[in-house]
Amino acid sequence: KRKIGGFRFFNQSGEQIHLRAPYSLLTATLQLTATKASAGEYTCMYFVEDSGQEIPSNRSLPFSIKVQAAPMAPTLSLDPQQQVYRPGNCVKLVCSFHSSPADVREVQYYADFGFQISILVSNVNNYSYDLRIKGENDSGSYSCAYYAIKSGRPVLSETSCGVNVNVKS
Template sequence: MPVSESVFLHVVPQPASSADPSAFLPGALQPPELSVQPNYPEYFEGERVVLICSAFPNGTVEGYRFFDQDGQQIVKMAADPYQKGKLVLRAESSKMGNYSCDYWTGKADTEVTSAQSHSVSLQVKEAPEAPTLSLNPNLIEYNLGDSVSLVCSAPPETKKLKEFQFYGDRISISAVASYGNIYMYNISIMELKDVGLFRCGYIVHLSGRKVISKKSNPVTVVGLGARWERMLAIGGSFFTINSFIFLISRWCF
C-alpha cells in the first residue's frame, strides 16, 4: 500500500491570544516564544518532535507549562539552565492539535505567570507501510550453533529504499539495502542475544530526509534443545556463584 499523503504534521504559528488583558499591563510578563525542532514542513509517525518554550524576562524563569488545544495543562516543568522548557513528543495521530505554553517567575506567594504563547498546530502524516518479517528455516525451536535468516520484505512498490533495521529483545542491527526490497540477516545462534522476539523496519528517503517505516510483524527465535539448555544452566550457575561471592565479600568488609 503506498504511503498516504492525506495527513501531515505541519507547524502553523497562530496569533497570540489577547484574552488575558494582564499581558498588556505595565510590568506584566511578556508571552514566551514557542518553536519546534527539527523545523520541517511535515513530519511522519514515529519522528521525534521537540516543542521549545523560550522566555526572556528581566528575572529568572522558574518553570514552564505546556497546554493542549483544549487549554488543558499537559506538562509542568522546571526551567533548564538556559531558561527554556522542552516538550519531547513522538509524532502520532493521537497527538494532533494545537499546543501553547507559558512560564512563571518568583516562588510561593510571589509567583507571577506570563500570558500564553502563540500556538502551533501539529498534524501527523502516516509512516511508510510496515514490511513483513519471516524466518528461514522456520523451525519450532533452534539448537545452539544453528543458523537462521531474518527475512525482511518491504512492500514491492517501495521506492528510494536506503536501509533495513532489525530489532531484537537484546540487539538492534542496521544494514544498508543492497538490492531489491528484501534483506536477509543471518544469525548463528551462539548467545542469548540471538534468540527472542524480533521485528524489522526499513528506511526510505522522503521529504529530503530519512524516514523509518512502521515496524513489521513479530517473529520469535526459540532456542531450546539439550545443548542450549545446558549452556543456560551453566551460565546461570556461574551467575549465582559470582553473586554469592560478591555478597560474602560485602559482608566481610
C-alpha cells in the first residue's frame, strides 16, 4: 500500500526550500517571514513511497506572495528636551507619524532596558506618552513605532531612531 512520504516546497527559481519528510499527514505547511526577499511564487509537491521508491506528484499551481514595505518610521522627540532629567520630572515622549493619521491605530513606546507600552489612538498626527521619571533606572534610549491599517490589516511600522533620556539623582 502506498502512503505519503513527505512534501517538498519550491521557490520561483525552482529550488527546493523546504522538505517535510518523513511525513504522513495529508497537508503540510510552510511558514515564511514576510520580507522583501520572501516575495515571489511558490509551488509544492508531495511524494508517495512504494517499495522504497519515491514517486513524486506533479507540482502545484504557483502561489504568489507580495510583500509591501513597512510604514515609514515615525519621529520621536522629547518635551521638554533637556540634557539631564531629575527624579520627579515629567517628560513627554512625542511620536510623530508620516502615515495618514486616519490609518494609525496604536502607538508603541520602547526603551532599551525592556520598557514597552502600547496606546490606542484615533485620528491624530502625533501621540504622546507622559513619562514620570522615578529614578536613574529610567535612563536609556527610547523609541516608538505604530500600527497602521494597510490592506485592511494592522501593520507595524519601522521603529523610530532612539532618543536618550539621561536621569541623575
